[in-house]
Amino acid sequence: MNDIAVRIEGVGKRYRIGQRESYKTLRDTLTNAVGAPFRRLSSIARRSSADNQRGVARGEYIWALRDISFDLKHGEVLGVIGRNGAGKSTLLKILSRITRPTEGYAEIHGRVGSLLEVGTGFNPELTGRENIYLNGAVLGMKKAEIDRKFDEIVAFAEVEQFIDTPVKRYSSGMYMRLAFAVAAHLEPEILIVDEVLAVGDAEFQKKCLGKMGDVAKGGRTVLFVSHNLLAIENLCEQVIWLKNGEIARQGSPGQVISNYLQSSISPSTERVWSGLATAREKIRLQCVRLRPSDGTASVPITVHTAFALEFEYWNFDPTAYVSVSFCMYNEHDILLFDICPPFDPDWRQKPSPIGLLRSICHIPGDFLNDGLHRVDLIILRNHVPVILEPQALVFHIQDTLEERAGWYGEWPGAIRPMLTWETNLSLSPRPTTGDVV
Amino acid sequence: MTAPEQATSRISVDAHNDIPMTAALPVTILRPSRGWVPLNLREMWEYRELLYFLAWRDIKVRYKQTVLGAAWAIIQPFFTMVVFSIFFGELAGIPSGGVPYPIFAYSALVPWMYFANALTQASNSLVGQEHMITKVYFPRLIIPMASVLAGLVDFAISFAVLVGMMLFYGIMPMAAIWTLPLFILLATATALGVGVWLSALNVQYRDVRYVVHFLVQFWLFATPIAYPSSLVPERWRAIYGLNPMAGVVEGFRWALLGQAQAPGPLLVVSVLTVIGVLTSGLYFFRRMEETFADVV
Numbered sequence: 001m002n003d004i005a006v007r008i009e010g011v012g013k014r015y016r017i018g019q020r021e022s023y024k025t026l027r028d029t030l031t032n033a034v035g036a037p038f039r040r041l042s043s044i045a046r047r048s049s050a051d052n053q054r055g056v057a058r059g060e061y062i063w064a065l066r067d068i069s070f071d072l073k074h075g076e077v078l079g080v081i082g083r084n085g086a087g088k089s090t091l092l093k094i095l096s097r098i099t100r101p102t103e104g105y106a107e108i109h110g111r112v113g114s115l116l117e118v119g120t121g122f123n124p125e126l127t128g129r130e131n132i133y134l135n136g137a138v139l140g141m142k143k144a145e146i147d148r149k150f151d152e153i154v155a156f157a158e159v160e161q162f163i164d165t166p167v168k169r170y171s172s173g174m175y176m177r178l179a180f181a182v183a184a185h186l187e188p189e190i191l192i193v194d195e196v197l198a199v200g201d202a203e204f205q206k207k208c209l210g211k212m213g214d215v216a217k218g219g220r221t222v223l224f225v226s227h228n229l230l231a232i233e234n235l236c237e238q239v240i241w242l243k244n245g246e247i248a249r250q251g252s253p254g255q256v257i258s259n260y261l262q263s264s265i266s267p268s269t270e271r272v273w274s275g276l277a278t279a280r281e282k283i284r285l286q287c288v289r290l291r292p293s294d295g296t297a298s299v300p301i302t303v304h305t306a307f308a309l310e311f312e313y314w315n316f317d318p319t320a321y322v323s324v325s326f327c328m329y330n331e332h333d334i335l336l337f338d339i340c341p342p343f344d345p346d347w348r349q350k351p352s353p354i355g356l357l358r359s360i361c362h363i364p365g366d367f368l369n370d371g372l373h374r375v376d377l378i379i380l381r382n383h384v385p386v387i388l389e390p391q392a393l394v395f396h397i398q399d400t401l402e403e404r405a406g407w408y409g410e411w412p413g414a415i416r417p418m419l420t421w422e423t424n425l426s427l428s429p430r431p432t433t434g435d436v437v
Numbered sequence: 438m439t440a441p442e443q444a445t446s447r448i449s450v451d452a453h454n455d456i457p458m459t460a461a462l463p464v465t466i467l468r469p470s471r472g473w474v475p476l477n478l479r480e481m482w483e484y485r486e487l488l489y490f491l492a493w494r495d496i497k498v499r500y501k502q503t504v505l506g507a508a509w510a511i512i513q514p515f516f517t518m519v520v521f522s523i524f525f526g527e528l529a530g531i532p533s534g535g536v537p538y539p540i541f542a543y544s545a546l547v548p549w550m551y552f553a554n555a556l557t558q559a560s561n562s563l564v565g566q567e568h569m570i571t572k573v574y575f576p577r578l579i580i581p582m583a584s585v586l587a588g589l590v591d592f593a594i595s596f597a598v599l600v601g602m603m604l605f606y607g608i609m610p611m612a613a614i615w616t617l618p619l620f621i622l623l624a625t626a627t628a629l630g631v632g633v634w635l636s637a638l639n640v641q642y643r644d645v646r647y648v649v650h651f652l653v654q655f656w657l658f659a660t661p662i663a664y665p666s667s668l669v670p671e672r673w674r675a676i677y678g679l680n681p682m683a684g685v686v687e688g689f690r691w692a693l694l695g696q697a698q699a700p701g702p703l704l705v706v707s708v709l710t711v712i713g714v715l716t717s718g719l720y721f722f723r724r725m726e727e728t729f730a731d732v733v
Contacts (some may be wrong), residue, residue, distance in 0.1 A: 100727045126497060138569065
């Protein structure tokens with residue numbers, strides 16, 4: 001019992017549709033009040049449901065969250081994923097005590113620090129120094145605590161020279177860095193974080209991720225919402241996938257994320273770009289296709305299946321040398337390889353023929369690992385990319401259970417080649433008499 | 438990371454962890470609300486630093502954005518006093534109970550301006566801080582409270598001018614001056630009491646913004662600022678105390694200028710009224726509080 005940090009049982013949140021947008025005016029309430037007795041009478045006459053049930057019957061309510069239950073132990077890092085509108089933010093708002101649940105029960109052991117955005121309470125008129133104190137206080141830090149961490153925060157944000165300048169004169173990058181720096185130095189027992197990693201330039205994002213990693217590995221309880229699946233996978237021990245306000249899946253990051261990706265992208269083995277090619281467009285992508293090499297049209301593709309990726313494209317430019325290149329990514333967004341056809345002396349300095357061209361790349365079996373894969377395609381004209389088609393094809397490679405030998409965990413590694421092994425007996429112990437019969 | 442590695446690193450981290458896992462952690466229970474909720478003053482106390490920072494921010498920002506800055510705290514009551522002195526004091530000849538009319542009016546305008554500004558700021562405070570309400574949790578009462586407290590700085594500045602005027606007119610405060618902080622407290626409580634009512638209503642009904650404007654104008658004339666309360670018939674005097682600002686203004690004049698007798702029954706009624714308004718306001722606010730983030 002003592003090691004539970006957050007326990008949630010059957011939590012749900014119902015919103016009235018459009019509630020956030022429309023404020024009542026006194027006039028509306030008055031007219032409603034005047035009209036109510038008549039409506040009440042007519043509703044009795046029509047034997048409709050009770051007054052507060054009316055909205056439900058008319059579908060004026062929407063459940064942003066329904067029946068959410070989970071436990072989070074102290075020191076655990078939980079990731080929450082899901083599409084926009086799946087209820088992630090509502091869940092964080094309930095746990096941050098910003099809004100109350102409509103039903104259910106939750107208990108939180110420890111102080112909660114919530115970062116639903118960076119820079120809450122920042123005032124553009126105030127200086128960097130003043131905003132650090134203000135924002136710190138808003139986030140729940142004590143003044144003594146801010147005093148102690150002040151230099152660290154300023155150094156982290158890299159705004160030493162501008163600390164006494166009003167933040168309205170800051171660049172947006174500086175502003176974000178300062179805001180994140182304050183947030184990053186918050187030290188509650190339970191930290192609730194929403195998408196704060198999506199700030200600043202690439203270098204600062206790296207720094208933020210590093211800081212998040214420190215926090216996560218520092219024994220703190222963290223509840224973390226992000227669209228950055230790689231960050232979720234690296235930082236979290238447990239992942240919840242929310243779908244339409246309910247928990248679609250819950251478990252280890254690898255499993256849940258791959259399930260989530262599978263549902264969000266529908267795999268296919270062929271994609272055709274519609275519309276006839278016209279001569280006005282000099283180069284045009286026609287089709288990308290995946291075909292098993294043994295000629296069977298049937299999928300599934302397993303880890304053993306050799307297959308070919310075919311790219312068909314039109315060329316109407318008599319002067320162009322057209323070629324293709326593609327990148328293969330796995331479901332963790334890791335680039336497996338970036339490949340183009342090897343240099344062909346026959347085509348050297350010569351323009352490509354006019355018409356429908358087809359390039360085929362043969363991918364051996366026992367090479368790629370199982371899971372979702374995606375192909376980002378580039379078509380080049382005289383070595384300059386002219387068509388970029390990210391996610392030109394997304395396909396799934398299935399695992400076979402033959403060599404699993406009863407183990408069902410995720411097979412680690414970006415690729416899964418079948419390599420040649422040898423096992424020999426190179427030295428045998430001298431047999432002792434009586435032992436071997 | 439392999440499993441054993443992870444386990445060892447977790448143990449070493451725990452050893453250096455400054456969070457005492459054994460110490461009793463505060464437990465928060467979240468559940469759907471049912472009606473009235475207690476005030477939870479202890480939590481308010483825990484957030485006192487935020488109250489200070491928000492009030493401090495209000496003051497700082499106000500002065501940074503204005504050209505004249507703190508001078509506004511003097512200009513407003515001072516020029517109102519000049520106008521009152523000309524029209525009510527000179528032309529209408531309203532009695533001022535033995536003291537020069539300018540100081541008679543100004544000694545009432547100082548607490549009045551504080552009250553009027555604090556009430557206006559507090560009423561619009563929640564709507565103005567919408568952004569914070571939807572993004573972070575803290576007791577929402579802090580917001581109108583900070584607005585009311587921030588007004589005390591302007592009050593202090595305009596009060597300094599009052600002291601200057603007293604020296605100019607050679608009016609010495611009586612022994613009753615020690616009661617002055619009590620009347621300041623009464624004005625603060627009135628502004629807060631009405632302010633929490635209106636700020637919570639403002640979240641639901643944006644009409645409140647206009648109501649406040651109107652209310653303050655009305656209230657000005659219902660308070661003995663331009664005229665002495667002695668104009669009100671004796672038997673109505675206690676009922677007049679239902680306007681707590683009447684008690685505040687009478688108290689100020691009594692404590693500073695040594696005017697007339699101590700405001701007895703009127704003051705008692707005023708204090709009771711304020712206690713009623715403030716208590717009901719706080720409970721009403723607490724009840725509405727949880728819907729703020731959904732509605733604002």
